[in-house]
Amino acid sequence: MRRLVAVEVVPGGTVEGLARALDGSGPALLPIAPGDTALATALHAGEPVEPDTAVVIATSGSTGRAKGVRLSTAALRASAAATHARLGGPGRWLLALSAHHIAGVQVLVRSLLAGREPGVLDTSQGFRPDTFATAARAVLTSPGRHYTALVPTQLVRLLADGGAGLDALRGFDGVLLGGAATPDELLDQALTAGVAAVTTYGMSETSGGCVYDGRPLDGVGVRLSDDGRIELSGPTLASGYRGDPDATAAAFADGWFHTNDLGRFEPDGRLTVLGRADDMIITGGVNVAPALVERVLCAEPDVLEACVLGLPHAEWGQVVVAAVVPADPVRPPVPERLRELVHARLGGHFAPKRITVVRALPLRGPGKIDRRSLAELLSGFQ
Incomplete structure (x- = not known):
């Protein structure tokens, strides 16, 4: 029987065994920060995993205890394929985010799908524009298209610093921005600076970003509930929460994931996220x-x-x-x-x-x- 194995991901590291987890030849994986044995215990690492689970991602626990989001190979691959389709085709990725969060994991999944070894940014000393520039140049010298994913704070630092880091960032064919809301002014500043920035909305339960620049990826459905909460559907949805059928039933129903985020549709059909309902x-x-x-x-x-x-x-x-x-x-x-x-x-x-x-x-x-x-x-x- 397949089991869940906790894998410690060091800063600037990848997820060992991810390819085998996706093709089913190895155990399912729970990426964790170094030394986070409490999380591994809470999510029952070492025990049998629920069917069709390839990766379990721990949520950030912003509204309470962390939950383990169960992601299948099909969901992760569907997300990666839809991202490449939206960005203009497969390419080589630079991993600039922690790989124990879904955004980092998806950079690795996209790299596997593209058959290209990802570049990896050394973040052991934190995020620095100069080290980003070095890592980016190593990726940009390879042929084909080039992508990376950042959180807004990283983008702020690169824009403020200018120089080699910003020059390198301009070389990417797509720069995904997620993990937190990107202010309109920051996005405008990036686009004006020549950065191919793309805002993303999604979460672990949707295998990462599933709405790009306000528009859903291919196969993803978006609707608003009567009280304005965003609901999402499609092949990128998680299978549920590890060992928590009640939470799974509450969040996943009739093929839709019910978020706690408020949104509205603009006249042109784009989705604007207004923030969490409990905020x-x-x-x-x-x-x-x-x-x-x-x-x-x-x-x-x-x-x-x-x-x-x-x-x-x-x-x-x-x-x-x-x-x-x-x-x-x-x-x-x-x-x-x-x-x-x-x-x-x-x-x-x-x-x-x-x-x-x-x-x-x-x-x-x-x-x-x-x-x-x-x-x-x-x-x-x-």
Whole structure:
């Protein structure tokens, strides 16, 4: 009987045994960070795996304990093939993300599907534009098309640094951006700089990104529930959660995966993601979508990044607050001016009662903002 084996993935490393996991000749794999034995135990590594499971990906646990997402070979390959079809055909990939998250795993799956050895960025000392440039040049010298995948924070650093890292980034035929929302202003800056950036939306449960630049990949269905939550279907869907039939039944029903993300369709049919439903702020009886406020803040040239949260308030239920990272630490933005801009464009309920300038936003997982840690930080400023 096939078992699940935990594989430690060092920074800048790949997933050993992935090819055998996909063709069924080896055990199913659970990629984990070095030393994360607690996760391996929680997801029953070493025990028999459910049928059709090739890889188990641990979710980031943003809303509670981590769950193990069961992905079949068919789902992973369908995602990889659809990505290549959208980008213009198979090519050589540079792995610049941790391979124990779905985005990194998919870079490796796409490489296997293309029959091309991926380049691997050494991230043991963190992400640095100079090491990215070196790794990218090694990939770009090979013939054919070239791709990589980044989180927005990495893109921010490459654009801010300029030089060799940005020059190398311009050489890729496609640069997937995922793991966290990409502000419109950051995307515009990248495109203006000559970067072939493509925003992606998806999660472990969909084998990674399944909506590119607001439009679903081939075979992927997108719809909105009555309360505006995004629902996804297609061949890239996971088989469920490891050892958790109740959670599986709640999230996967009738061929659709029910996300906790809110969205809307634009007039041209593109999907816009508004953020997680449980991040919605209700202040004085008015629903405030943090993403809308963040877009106004990030549109300002002196704001590099922004995160908007709701903190408990005795009178209003919640109060809107924001943290912003300055584009230039020497000349940080004036909080009151930012507040007035939001008030003018979105209305008084959307205007943060307090805006705090911070050096950096706390992150978790593959570049997602750690909203819990940030809420604790901002609570301390009250």
